[in-house]
Amino acid sequence: MKLKRLLITGAAGGLGRLARARLGHVAETIRLSDLSEMEPAGPNEEVMRCDLGDFDAVRAVVDGCDGILHLGGVSVENTFDAIRNGNLTGLYNTYEAARQTGCKRILFASSNHAIGFHTRETKLDADAAFAPDSLYGVSKVFGEAVALLYHDKFGIETARVRIGSCFPEPKDHRMLATWLSPDDFVRLVEAVFRAPRLGCPVIYGASANAETWWDNSAAGYVGWVPQDSSEPFRAKLDAAMTPPAPGDPVNRYQGGAFAASGHFED
Ligand code: NAI
Ligand code: 15L
Numbered sequence: 208m209k210l211k212r213l214l215i216t217g218a219a220g221g222l223g224r225l226a227r228a229r230l231g232h233v234a235e236t237i238r239l240s241d242l243s244e245m246e247p248a249g250p251n252e253e254v255m256r257c258d259l260g261d262f263d264a265v266r267a268v269v270d271g272c273d274g275i276l277h278l279g280g281v282s283v284e285n286t287f288d289a290i291r292n293g294n295l296t297g298l299y300n301t302y303e304a305a306r307q308t309g310c311k312r313i314l315f316a317s318s319n320h321a322i323g324f325h326t327r328e329t330k331l332d333a334d335a336a337f338a339p340d341s342l343y344g345v346s347k348v349f350g351e352a353v354a355l356l357y358h359d360k361f362g363i364e365t366a367r368v369r370i371g372s373c374f375p376e377p378k379d380h381r382m383l384a385t386w387l388s389p390d391d392f393v394r395l396v397e398a399v400f401r402a403p404r405l406g407c408p409v410i411y412g413a414s415a416n417a418e419t420w421w422d423n424s425a426a427g428y429v430g431w432v433p434q435d436s437s438e439p440f441r442a443k444l445d446a447a448m449t450p451p452a453p454g455d456p457v458n459r460y461q462g463g464a465f466a467a468s469g470h471f472e473d
Contacts, residue, residue, distance in 0.1 A: 211234060216268075216277050218254075220278060221373075231251060231252075236253060238253040240254075240256065242257070242259070259296070259298075268304075269310055273311065275313045306361050313365045315350055315354050315367050316368060317369045317409075318347045324339065327459065333423075340461075341462070341465045350367075351409070364405035366407075366426075371386060379448065383437045384437075385416075386416055386437040388435035391414045417438045
């Protein structure tokens with residue numbers, strides 16, 4: 208089923224630019240939104256700048272969309288004030304605007320940092336307890352909770368995708384386990400907006416890596432089957448850097464440096 212209009216928030220960011228380049232076929236019209244400047248609209252595109260913290264602006268951006276790829280917000284650890292606007296107020300504004308305007312399907316870019324304080328020996332599935340490793344991770348827990356509320360109360364379906372590390376290639380040894388290839392990201396978005404029934408699943412956003420901490424079997428019905436693996440990058444990483452020692456907190460927790468670093472305001 209092709210959407211009429213897909214809204215991509217965070218369209219000026221890394222994943223937003225990837226989605227813009229690769230996912231135009233998902234909807235008749237792609238509406239692109241970000242706080243930052245974006246390239247002018249191409250064919251079948253609309254560009255609308257907005258601060259997710261401004262409800263009236265968000266409502267105008269969401270109005271007329273039957274799907275949202277919600278990538279916008281602060282994407283790493285930051286001060287509480289910075290996180291609050293984009294990831295708490297902005298997240299709520301997006302869901303409330305979706306409810307008011309009748310948009311029924313969202314892919315929420317959650318993060319592995321919602322569960323980053325689990326050790327790497329702990330295999331996690333969709334029922335794993337939250338273990339945020341940062342204020343950023345806490346904001347993703349909030350987002351997943353709002354998504355669940357709006358599903359159970361108002362029937363808005365969301366894929367709560369705990370993205371690992373989506374970059375052209377893994378940047379360190381941890382990312383051999385957390386890497387999500389750009390192609391698998393594209394396949395995931397396609398599957399989420401194609402699925403006849405979505406519900407509100409938790410999906411771990413990682414490729415078919417040899418080392419994995421995450422079990423996606425509960426979300427198999429969505430139809431996403433990652434195809435890529437980080438393994439071909441292992442030798443390059445081994446040659447480029449020494450992995451942290453086994454006892455190093457960076458190595459102990461799934462969230463890596465996010466879990467290992469002290470409070471950012473210390
Ligand atoms: P990014 O930082 O490159 O892009 C985020 C975009 O959101 C930026 O263009 C920024 O201007 C925009 N934004 C921030 N605050 C905003 C506000 N108040 N109003 C409107 N727009 C605002 O991040 P990236 O890597 O593209 O990630 C996209 C999403 O996926 C983020 O939500 C991030 O938390 C999540 N994610 C990404 C991962 C990755 O490996 N790239 C891993 C886990 C989660
Ligand atoms: C994230 O949530 C960040 O958005 C991304 O920049 C990476 O740091 C990623 O997690 C990761 O854990 O590698």
